Amino acid sequence: MTNLSQSSERFISLRELSPYAQHTAVWLRSLARALKMFRLYRSENPVVIATREQIASKLAELVNQHGAMDLRFTPSEIHLVDEPVIRPGVDSDENLRATELQLPFQVYRDGIRRIVILPEVPLAEIYVLFDALRVTGVGPETQDDLVTLLWQGNLTHIQSESVPLEQTIYLSVHRGSEGGGGHRGLSYAWSPVGSEIRADLGQQLGAQGLHRDTFDDWALCDSFVDVPTAYHSMEAGFDESRVRLMEEWRDESACDWAGQTPGIVQRLLELDPGDGMRTSLVQALVTWLAGALQRCDWEEAQRSLAMLRQVDPQSRWTCEAMTAALSGLGLQEIAQRLDEDDARDQARFSSLMVAIGQPAVGLTCSVMCLCTKVRPRAAASTAICYMCSDHPEWLAPFVADSRWQMVRNVVFVLGQIGGAAVVPLLEEVCAHSELRVRRALVQALGNVPCDVRLPMLLEQLHTRDPQLLAATLNMLTRERNPRVARAILARIQAPDFESRSEENKRALFNGLSEVADDHTVPALEQLLTEGGWFARRTVARVAAARTLRRIGTETAVAVLEAGLRSKSEAVRSACLDAMSSRMNS
Amino acid sequence: MNDPDPTVPTPGPAPGRQDPAANPTNAAAPAAPSDSHGELRPLDERMRELGQLLVLRLLSTTRVGRAYQVGNQTFRAQLDLLLGAIGPMLNEFGETVLVALETDLYLNGVRIPMTRASLRHHQAALKEFRRRKIAGLKIEKGVTRDELEKFFALFLQPEVYNSTGLLEAALAGGCDHVQPAIYASTEAPGDDEMVFTPGEIQESGPWNSSSGYRSSSTFSGGGTSDPGADPGGSDRTGNAPRGAAPKSFTQAIAGTRSLLTTTALQNGMEMRHAKRVVQPLVDGAFAAEPVVMGLATLGHHDEYTYMHAVNVCMVAVTMGHALGLDRRALADLGAAALLHDVGKNAVHDRITHPIGEWSEAERAAAESHVIEGAKLLARSTTLNATTLRCIRVALEHHVAAGYPDLGGAKPSVLSRLVACADCYTSLQTHRSERGRSVTPFEALGMMLGPLASSFEPALLWALVQSVGFYPPGQIVKLDDGAIALVLAPNPADLARPHVRVALDSTGQALPAQAPVEFRPLPAERSITAALAAAEYPETDESRRAA
Structure with missing residues (x-):
């Protein structure tokens, strides 16, 4: 990697790279942009399909024309062998860079240090690569890492080099001998015998480690048969049984796992209807729900929520578990996706949040804060109004948020909820340093009983911001009140x-x-x-x-x-x- | 591994190699339940967290050391913070080894994860190590603040003290518990290389060497249809020296241990890690490696959870591959097999008798381990396609034995596969007195005989394809009267496995230096009998044991 760093210093600009590296750099940028698009839009979107095909064809064309594409990764750079094709500071377009610079880190973070794309690479393999990058680029935690997803793809023309999560490291004052058994990766370096493996485990004979497995669960038979004889006697039935088993497997794997979940949950509850089982199932279903929310799969989220209601109808454990699970979601991705979703999906999101209730308040508030388009923000604020209309105190943490946008939005929602119950929360922002928050406050006070809103409005009279002052006076003069007159006169x-x-x-x-x-x-x-x-x-x-x-x-x-x-x-x-x-x- | 290991492995994800003869100065303490700190999370997870903290502390110490004199109160406060960060690790493992391998940092063998927030620290730490031409630092239990202060007085002069110069100066200055690691590698260097121990370093003469050390990485890809196209030159063709178990087996054990090392598993389990653990095993199955060798190598009396989990995993994965499952399915199968018995943890203290002598309460407790396993997995993993399969396997893998009652529903295919692998593995490693003498051939004979009705013929077929007629570890008699050990099955001819001759036709033991091996047994040769345990020839080791 030191060599890669040196090569970064050597190359000043894109123009000084070899033609292949220049083409690769351009292609990687299109890939970075396309990945963002893949995350924001559904896979069946015609634009997504067309972009996928275009980028994949371009890659195939590049490797067929120039030979294998050997990409090396550092946390912030991608090199084509030793030429930096993506690195900070090469491009002046900040927006573009923000997207493309995420690519090396995303790959590096999961342990991949090198990807080689060979000529004649089939499009299907390129799509596997795209899908893996799309899946692992969403949220802080995904089901599989990039290494596993590429490995599962059984790719023949896209090869990846990765570092394991953990390994035995040998320290020495000498460098190892070059080339001695010099094969990479997993190898037959030595052959442990039983005692050596036990030593590796750090256990003595009889010890069981921390995970206890102290009893046999299969009984020994009194007799056994001669294996070759028995095998040959059974041979006639093997083929048929094998075909049947594989058919069963095909049916089983074709069945959507989410569709199988209710049956399995039901079975587990029948076997053990106790609280312990219910807590465990709630925990599992909550993680399913959180995963669906992260993927913006609102339908799946609805299904998991329905299951949760069955398992924990009184919501004895759901609330706590769900709050913890939803707190770890990648909110930016959800907001970006909602910005691009159609109205129907935004409505689904809104109704889902209402159905989840209190644990989803934080998520909905964040989405309302992060979305840039009006419609999802409106959907989110409507949802929060429904969720918090009886419990405006659920919004208390967000009124104290350090982001003024969040506070402004929440104050707006409190105004929509209205009534005396929201007053204590609104009082907290009376002296907020951000004028836009106080303007929202004045608007929100319109739905608050006159007698309680008056002191807060009078407090705003000291402002010199013309908009805030005008809004405050407008609200104050809705009815003739000598107290108001005195206050204005005092000013x-x-x-x-x-x-x-x-x-x-x-x-x-x-x-x-x-x-x-x-x-x-x-x-x-x-x-x-x-x-x-x-x-x-x-x-x-x-x-x-x-x-x-x-x-x-x-x-x-x-x-x-x-x-x-x-x-x-x-x-x-x-x-x-x-x-x-x-x-x- | 029979010779003393000339190098010093870090404790690794597992608590390290425990052969004190091999590593007298660095034998790390065995893993202990970390009850002192209330740490119930998996070991590797804690290590990752501690690693990030340690990097931060090391950097702040270095930075403060540049601004203040060593010995200054501010600098000493930083040293105290550093000691505070490494304290828990030293208490638990006896040593803390922070090393850089290429662009990654490892703490006691566990890769320290990188986040956007920690990237800067990560790179700064790498830069500090590179500047001093060292791979990292090794701190042992017993280190004091004064010792650290002495060490940092040298460490903060990179132009004067670097590489082995730093090491020599540290040793000369009496820093016995904190030293720089000069080189780090994932491969054990050859016998001609020196040991990283103070005494031996001082005797070892010049330090220089021009050659580079091997890559630490794994090159994957080059799938089944084009294995020759691997640019990394990976060697997975199965030409194992000494007919041995592949390294992947030990790696899988370490990974499994890491996965399961927790007292309650209640704080979550990373299924992603489980999948990474099984990948080498699945690759082995695809490359026709003799993965089941590890099973036999352990002998009959293995009673270790991790071993059992890995053995079942290997057998199940090999069976699944024989049946034609794809990689994705095999990964799920492997993960499910690794975790199939986690429920035993919840009931183990309620069972004190062997299986044949169980009371009703014990039987009920034992039978409930499948439900406990499903419950535990549901509680500690993220529900998705893989975990659902794992939950099903944990719940259903004993339906063939009559429990739990699924109300007529059929167990999943993966559950049945794991059940078959689990049963076969368990028969070989039974804890009963009789179990000690059950050979791999007999265990397979039970599967194909009395137990055949419990499993579908296809599963038995896959099992035999995976282990052959004479499973690895079985001692057999050849047609000329020679006695041989089965090393690995031969899928092309199940009756003629790979063998190593132990006694020639005259009954003479063959010298260990010149083993005679048939890979596989040629067509003109045949096995005439699988020997029972009582007929096994005596070895030096068994004689010594007797």
Whole structure:
């Protein structure tokens, strides 16, 4: 691998690579993009099918034209023999790189260090490679790793070199002799005898290790037959039996495993209906459900959920097990897939989440946060509304989330749920540093009883963000409330009022005019007339005059009329302006 | 392996080789239940986690060591953290060996997994080792902070102390419990190479060697239709020296141990790992390797769980291959066979008598092990196609013996296959007094005779195809009166297996240095009898034992 690192330093750009390496680099990039597409869309999608064929044909063409493609992998690079074809910093297209740079790590992580694709490689084998990469690229844990999937494919033209998960390592002050028995991989290096194997196990005679197997479960027979004779006597029946057995096997393996599960679960429950068996089955079914969710197979997830309901109808164990299982899912992949899914699948997801209930709240909130398209976000928020309408407290952890987007979305959902029960949660975000969260809060408070929402709204009046202030005032002035008028007036009379923007000032006066009454007239009069002889025309003065005009009571009008007779030009002008607009209206 | 091993294997996934004669300085302690730390997870899983922590601690120690003087309080605090990280490992295994093999890091033989988050640390650790021209570090139980401090005083001067120079300086400085590992390899070097022990290093003269060590990797692919196209040059043609068990057998045992080494299995089992364990065995079946040799090599009295699991796995996989199952099915079959008896763990303490003398309660407990096994697998694995098959096998592999009652439902094909392999293997390794004298031929004779009605003819056919008429380990009498040991079956002629002659026609023992082997027995030669245990010739070993 040191050689590979050196070769990375040697090659500066793609153009300096050999023609084969350049073609390979281009092909690997298309593969990386295609893999993302394979994950996002269903395999029967015509675009997916066409892309698969195109990429596979291109690979076949490349190896037929240039010879075997010998790819070596490091955690961040792919080399064609010793030429780096994918490595950080070669390409300037960040989006492209983000996709393609995942490829070496994905392969390397599973232990593969080298893949050789030979000429004349059949398309079917290339598809096996694609499928293996697609499956192992989803989520943190998959059923099989890349090594196993490629191995199971029994590939003849795609060969992979991998490191085992564990092995005996010999330390020495000398390097081993080169070429001495120099075959790779599993080999007949030496032949252990029984005692040596026992030594390997670290056990003494009679010990049983940690896993106990201390009794025989097959009884010895009293007699035995001569093997060759018995074999020959049975020979006539072998073929027929073999054919029957293999037919049975074909039927069995053709049957979908998920379809067999209910029968087996039922059988296990019949044999042992105790709590121990039920807990175990719940654990198993929960992992099945989690796997289906990770693969975005909503139908399979529904089936597993139905099974869970049968095994644990009271949900005695399901909730805890499911919460743990769902917490390990790769959420980004699910969100990406939902973004690309059609409306029907998004609806399935939504209804599935509702059916799962509390354990799925976190997953649904994350999806709502991570999805970039409106429809899946809407589906997710609807689902959360259903799930949490009776238990808004389930959303408490997400209100305290460090991601403001998550908090904003959850606040929106709380607003949809509404009622007094959501107030404690909304109170937590009253002082959130992100304005967008507080804007969502103000909107959400619309569905909260007036008496409890008022303190939270009044708290937002200190903001200088015009949008937030406008939204808050809009919400506050829905009904005339002297308390609101006093609060707005207090903001207007505050020492920092002058430092506010004109937009802010006007908004506050407009708000005040909606809710003010005779009680506020003296304060407004003072604002109108302050400055005396030397008063100048200010936004506050004009706004105060207009507010008085909008209050329109006798007291207010009297103040304006008095203002018209003021010695100050600015006061007169403000009052005249207000009165004339009154007459016009 | 009869000669002292000149090298020092790390403990490996299993707790290491236990032959103190071979490795007087490095014989790791046997695996003990790690109750002291409440660790109930599989060994390899814990090792992976500890490995990541150790790498992190090592790097932070190195980084702090660059900024502060060795001996500074801050540096000492880092050393304490490092000691804290390796403490549990030292207590459990006696030593901690962190080595780099190409671009991978291994802790006591277990590959430390790489995540996106740990990639940077991983690469930094590799860089540190490369800079010092060493493969890694070896820390033994008894190491103190002062010793570590002395070692790091040298370790932090890579330009001055590197490669064997670092080792010499460490030894000279009295660092007996912490030393650099200069070279690491997965292959045992030849006898001419030196042992990694302080005493022997000091006697061994020059350190240099120009040759490279072998690859640690496994090259797969080159499937059944084109085995010759393997660019890695893998040699899987079955030309085993000394007619021996393949290395895959031992690897499978180590893997199985790793898989099953836990007190309760309640914290999850990686079925992916189980599949990796069986891959070499399935490859062996495809390459017509004598995989069943391991079964015979163990003799009659093997009573070890891992051995039994691996033996059943090998026999079942070979049978499955004979029947024509594909790789995917064989992988599932192998995994299921490895785990078929896990339920015994739950009931073992309720059974104290041998099978023939069971009380009703003991019988009920024994019969419940299949349900316990299914329950345990359901609880500790992720439910998918493979685990469902494993659960079925664990539940159904004793239907031929009459339990559990499936209500008329037929066991799966894999369950029946494993049942046949399990029965055959168990008969050979029976714990009863009589079981000690049952030969492989007799066990097969029971399968084809009294037990034949319990298994379908196709399964018996596959069993015979896998082990031959004279299974490996059987002592047979040849037509000229010579006595021979069956090494491996010969699928082309079941009556003429691969044999090694032990006594010639005059009854004289052949020298071990010049064995006579027939691979396979030629057409003009034949086996006239399979000897019973009482007729087995005495060997030096048995004489010594007597």
